[in-house]
Amino acid sequence: MQWVLNIAVIVVGAFTIRPMGLSGRGLAVAALFAVNCVVMLARALPEGKVPQRVAVVWLGFGCVAAAALIAATHDGTGYLFAYFIAGHIGFRLPARRALALAALCSLLCGGALYFRIGPGYEALPWVVGLTTGIPVLVGMVNGSQRRAVLAAIAAAESAERAARAEARAAVLTERGRIARDVHDVLAHSLAGINMQLELADALLDTGDLDKVREANDKAHSMVKESLKQAQWTVHALRADSLPLVESLTAMLDSTGHRESLTVTGTVREVPAQVTQNLLRIGQEALTNAARHAPGAPVAVELTFTADATELSIRNGPATRAATAGVGSGMGLIGMRERVALLHGTISAGPITEGPDEGGWHVEAVIPG
Secondary structure, three states, X not given: OHHHHHHHHHHHHHHHOEOOOOOHHHHHHHHHHHHHHHXXXXXXXXXXXXXXXXXXXXXXXXXXXXXXXXXXOOEOOOHHHHHHHHHHHHHHOOHHHHHHHHHHHHHHHHHHHHOOOOOOXXXXXXXXXXXXXXXXXXXXXXXXXXXXXXXXXXXHHHHHHHHHHHHXXXXXXXXXXXXXXXXXXXXXXXXXXXXXHHHHHHHHOOOOHHHHXXXXXXXXXXXXXXXXXXXXXXXXXXXXXXXXXXXXXXXXXXXXXXXXXXEEOOOOOOOHHHHHHHHHHHHHHHHHHHHHXXXXXXXXXXXXXXXXXXXXXXXXXXXXOOOOOOOOOOHHHHHHHHHHHOOOEEEEEEOOOOOOOOOEEEEEEEEO
């Protein structure tokens, strides 16, 4: 719409403004007409590309050119350029500078008519010249609306970028969770199965078939346990709710610590994520106990308090030689990550006193 109006003012001015020619006063009017067209069409220049000082100079020059066009012509619609330039001033400049330039435009145009500088408009009162600055208010409103729209668009784009970043963070968090589950299910289970199969292979050379069968049975038992763990992982990924006490009991039963669980407090259903992470922490602690302290007694305590669920696993010192091996180093890191995601706390370290001195303890506290 703005472009249509600008072009219309130029076309109408080209046909009505007189004198206009290639010599004398007509040439001066033609030059002023061209200057006013350029100043008015310069509205299309992007605001960020034109320094404010340059805009003040060119628009101030436009006010002078508009007043000079009014003074130099004796007929036509040359005064419309002053109105449009004043509107552009309000659109382009801050309020204080815009009002100052608009006042200058009014004074110059009104003075040109009042003092009859040049032929002027015989039928146009000088008060009309004073009104040429009024469109600055319209320009200020339009500029304010445009800036508000741009700010809203920028805010929407910023919110969209934030949403994309949050989505990427959620994907990375989920990847981390799945990586921990894969570590827990595969690294521990397959390492244990591999140890038993290597033991069975070594025992074949001794001819002790009973021990070979025992190692083979242990490997089969670990395979079954791995399948259970895989089921827990699938349940967790589907956000299904697992019964914490029953699942923990089944885990201890499969590892040969059937009677080691003590439950205190009022048993209640906890969120699936809390159940899954507590089970994984328990599994990690039991696997480490079996690896580094074989034959050691294990005590597991699950406590339900008013505002938290606590899981404690303690094991004594080893009663037989541990099998040499190097862990992945990710177990304790994974436990800390799990608890941190649920805004809980975890402590893990050696036991330095009491009947279990020389053993290890892990205690996780998760709110809710």
